[in-house]
């Protein structure tokens with residue numbers, strides 16, 4: 001059932017990381033090790049990789065076998081990169097890459113409950129989680145559920161869906177993906193469900209894994225993770241993540257706009273910028289890549305360099 005994860009925009013990632021011989025790089029989202037191995041193959045580098053999911057450990061062992069001491073792995077969330085590096089006296093480093101989201105192995109493993117295409121226990125936990133989707137669906141209040149669907153799925157019918165879930169779970173707990181899909185289908189109809197179900201699943205996944213909090217956490221640490229001229233490369237897949245990355249890069253690379261034209265420009269620009277933006281616009285995958293790997297279709301790559 002599992003398909004191997006095809007690394008998204010691999011050439012663009014390597015090029016934008018600006019890999020140097022002797023450089024040390026952090027891959028915050030190891031997954032199937034696609035980026036990690038490519039960085040290790042590209043030049044004589046060291047790579048320190050992170051992933052929260054313990055199921056990657058067999059792949060970690062293969063990469064370790066091939067590259068030995070040039071590769072180190074921590075099973076940790078990427079918001080913990082900075083404290084983990086500091087604790088192990090590593091860094092600052094030459095580059096940090098993040099490929100946000102789920103891997104093909106995760107989404108295609110029915111038992112993980114990430115996909116509405118398979119009937120499975122409602123879980124969606126990537127690893128190192130405080131809770132799973134089943135607990136959220138069965139224990140959270142109607143208002144909390146509506147907020148989750150609206151905030152993380154941008155679902156316009158969030159309130160009605162939350163109301164229906166609370167009513168159904170009062171009769172019988174909702175414990176499988178298909179039970180949840182049926183609740184939504186019965187409410188909005190088969191045709192609308194093809195749009196609503198993915199939004200509700202996305203919302204639950206983001207919430208259960210605190211995906212946006214994780215992203216904000218690591219971004220705030222990049223200044224201390226990277227050395228001068230070190231680069232941050234982020235590949236993201238939906239607008240909520242991309243907005244966070246885009247605004248963060250903007251805040252670190254552009255002088256704040258003055259509120260008044262009477263404020264002298266030397267004051268306006270007095271805040272020292274710590275990064276420069278490497279590409280003005282996000283880089284997107286080529287048509288050929290999307291044809292070969294449809295999962296790349298919504299990817300955006302953003303990059304900035306520490307001054």
Ligand SMILES: C[S@@+](CC[C@H](N)C(=O)[O-])C[C@H]1O[C@@H](n2cnc3c(N)ncnc32)[C@H](O)[C@@H]1O
Pocket residue numbers: 005006007008028029030031032033034035036050051052053056076077078079099100101102103104126214215
């Ligand atoms: C899209 S895959 C990465 C694929 C990888 N670039 C490759 O080429 O094989 C994303 C991986 O990041 C991991 N991940 C997602 N959020 C994470 C987080 N907050 N901390 C650590 N790992 C995370 C997931 O478990 C998954 O294995």
